[in-house]
Amino acid sequence: MTPEERGPQEEPRPILDYQPTSFSQGRMDFTWEELTEEERQRLYALWEAGKGLIGGDPRRRPQADRLPDWGLNRRFFRTLALDDARGWNGARLQADLASERPLEIEIGFGRGDFILDRARRHPERLFIGYEVRTKAARLALQRAERLELENLWISDDDARFSMPRLLPDGRVEMVHILFPDPWWKRQHKVKRLFSPPFVDLLAAKLRPGGILHVKTDVEGYGELIRYLVEHHPGFRAHDPRLAARIGPHLPTHREHWCHEHGLPVWVYYFERRPEP
Ligand SMILES: C[S@@+](CC[C@H](N)C(=O)[O-])C[C@H]1O[C@@H](n2cnc3c(N)ncnc32)[C@H](O)[C@@H]1O
Numbered sequence: 001m002t003p004e005e006r007g008p009q010e011e012p013r014p015i016l017d018y019q020p021t022s023f024s025q026g027r028m029d030f031t032w033e034e035l036t037e038e039e040r041q042r043l044y045a046l047w048e049a050g051k052g053l054i055g056g057d058p059r060r061r062p063q064a065d066r067l068p069d070w071g072l073n074r075r076f077f078r079t080l081a082l083d084d085a086r087g088w089n090g091a092r093l094q095a096d097l098a099s100e101r102p103l104e105i106e107i108g109f110g111r112g113d114f115i116l117d118r119a120r121r122h123p124e125r126l127f128i129g130y131e132v133r134t135k136a137a138r139l140a141l142q143r144a145e146r147l148e149l150e151n152l153w154i155s156d157d158d159a160r161f162s163m164p165r166l167l168p169d170g171r172v173e174m175v176h177i178l179f180p181d182p183w184w185k186r187q188h189k190v191k192r193l194f195s196p197p198f199v200d201l202l203a204a205k206l207r208p209g210g211i212l213h214v215k216t217d218v219e220g221y222g223e224l225i226r227y228l229v230e231h232h233p234g235f236r237a238h239d240p241r242l243a244a245r246i247g248p249h250l251p252t253h254r255e256h257w258c259h260e261h262g263l264p265v266w267v268y269y270f271e272r273r274p275e276p
Helices: 037-048 089-098 113-121 134-146 159-166 186-191 196-205 219-230 240-246 253-260
Strands: 103-107 126-130 152-155 172-178 206-216 266-271
Touching: 037 196, 103 113, 103 159, 113 126, 113 134, 113 152, 113 172, 134 152, 159 196, 172 196, 196 206, 196 219, 206 219, 206 240, 219 266, 240 266
Parallel strands: 103 126, 103 172, 126 152, 172 206
Antiparallel strands: 206 266
16 A cells, blocks of 8 residues: 555544453455446345444334433434433534534544544634444543534434434535444354445435545455445545645554554545536
8 A cells, every 4th residue: 555545644643542441353354246237226125224333223113212321411412302402412513513614524433533633723623523332432522522622523323314304415524434243154244344235324414525534444345335335426536636625634443453564554535426
């Protein structure tokens, strides 16, 4: 990978110590095949049925329309609990979304190093970070509050469930998906983020000219992502020059670990085409 492909980096100003870490590399024999029409239809059917959502379909959870007490009156949301009148969360989030501020989304922020830093650097922008691990979401919320960030919303929703219900089409300026889980095993493939309906969702929510920014340390998953996105009529081919529009940013925790261990990282930038 060339430095250009890696994207702009600046001397990191970590928000957190990057050590210790428990990452492992996993199996690297990720394989994929071009989708047949049958496979494509199967993936759409699974998506429609809400299969593969991490933690299951939130509509089946008891009290799904209530926020946890710890999340009340903080920049935390669950899409099914936007009307929970015990807190200001839903109303303030909707007001922020109705503003003209450019919106960036990170899906699967893990420890949050990237999005916390990005929200700190760009106070004029609005950010939403999704992380299905509630404990990690809660920690990132605490860190955002410690940094006095008023432009970052955190959710532990599966982004695939939340984004279609929360965001107006064309509202998003950038989507960052950094080191998504590859879900190697055949029976877990349905949990994998990138599939044709997910790329449809990204195309719908990004504004024309908006950017999808992806990094992975799994070469085969990167190839699959590139294949799915570049075969979508809504996106242009990967273009490393788009890195300049994202600008300097900190590595994620996983990325830092890859750099420490001399492991390659594949980076992709796809621009949302204007509507015809
Ligand atoms: C391999 S980790 C990478 C974390 C972080 N981006 C980094 O680079 O250090 C992938 C993260 O995505 C989260 N995740 C997976 N699928 C998700 C989804 N559909 N919506 C939101 N978060 C998701 C996982 O819980 C996990 O924390």
